[in-house]
Amino acid sequence: MSDYVLQTEDVAVHYGGVRAVDGVEITLQRGQIRGLIGPNGSGKSTVIDAITGRRRLTRGKVLLRGEDVNAMGIVERRRRGLSRSFQRTSIFGQMPVRKQVELASSMMGSADPGADADEVLRELSLDTRGATIAADLGYGEQRRLDLAIALAGRPAVLLLDEPMAGLSMRESLDLARHLKALTARREVSVLLVEHDMDVVFGISDVVTVFELGRVIAAGTPAEVRANARVREAYLGSAA
């Protein structure tokens, strides 16, 4: 049995002649947060799409708890504990907040989806908004709802694609604090794609850096910050 909850082996996704990602190897241990950083178009979101089954692999393998999930569709992967959020807020606009989180939990086979939904909403400070139609929430609340849907049902792995996109600095830090606490409490492993470097270096256990579809560095936040190639290719003065 693999020590990793999630593992990619030599993953490649090509669009015609364009290599979106190539030779990507990522591992994720139980409870670990791995930040994925890199310039726009470097392949971070494509990796998430490939892992969740939204994009077909040209080459390579995705292993979830040691099981090859390449032949599985999106639904099977989700039911095996692979969950994700999206770069653009993806919620069920006309449904009440609690109802959709409860549904997401029940689809994961939760014994008590209602209690699970209440817990997730409380942890994301949305417990007073349970009866609100999602479209009536503010943008920051919608981003938290997106996260709540992804967290419902206690997935083993959470892939977050720019969860802080469009949030103010204060909202970002607030969500990052929630995220760190939640993942620790729920023992969920996280792949986090994010452009907010303060957030990524603040909450990640390890960081992987992408450039032109390839991994150019990986390590602890301190190691990545100190990496000359990373500083040159991406971080620059931000580091």
Next chain:
Amino acid sequence: MNLPRLLLSTTVALALGVAVALGVHSATLLSLLTQAAIHAIFALGVGLLLRQNGMVSFGHALFFGAAGYVVAILLRVKAVPAETAMLLAVLGSTAFAFLIGLVIVRVPGIAFGMLTLAIGQMAYLGASRSRGLTGGADGISVEWPSALFGMPTATLLQPWAMLLLAWSVLVLVLLMLALLLRGHFGALTEATRDNEERARFIGIRTLLPRATVYALSAGITSLAGVLAALNTGFVSPESLHWSLSGVALMMVVVGGTRVLWGPALGAAVYFLAKDLLGDHAQHWMAIFGVALIVVIVFAPTGLSGLLLRLVRASPGGAAPRPGV
């Protein structure tokens, strides 16, 4: 709406039907109300598809007319008792819709509407030209037996009894839908309608719920078709024509789909307008068309949505949520 309130509303509605059926003595008015109730069931079918799948059908008359034809043909060849023929018409339409639904509900937006239009018009042309089976453009009369469900058919066809039957079916269909949609199935279909990709990413196989809604909406529409065949004793290709689907869609738009009973309200308004305006204007549909535009522009959630807003805005008014 909670369960006791739902059951109470159903009981009150059924009692109202009894009161109107027995209290109104004008055969013309009873006939008008019966037609409105039958078309309200038809509109409920079309509205269900829009409400739960977000899909617009331009061909639901297929199920309305086909159900009538199935009953008429089965009774003509004396294949099965009338009650069985009625059941087969509804179940057959539902099963057929489920099978084609597995294919066509995958098609998004306007293309889905065009597919339903094409399938419906194929049936219309087929019925118009199969003279030996369907009577062609002349239609076919339905040879009802002397007794139905243990009652003399002549009694059942009395205007008051037809109204009572159609109204009761309408109320019971609403109850069935309310019970079905308040549970897991309702949540599945709402999520799929709102955001199909996200629905798949939370583990929903979206095809089956969508095809089931399509089948259910066809089944309800076919129930209306069977009642129409009972009411008029006649089926013609016009009952399959796209223009009838269009009328049902108009009822849905006028009534709205924020609440389940919205399309039924639209049907009632349509028949009321037809009766009132038809007496004064030859082209009453033109006036109704203007009313339709006004509703779309000023009350995009339909009259039921407008009513909800008015209730919410009234002093001490509760804040009803979209639902039953």
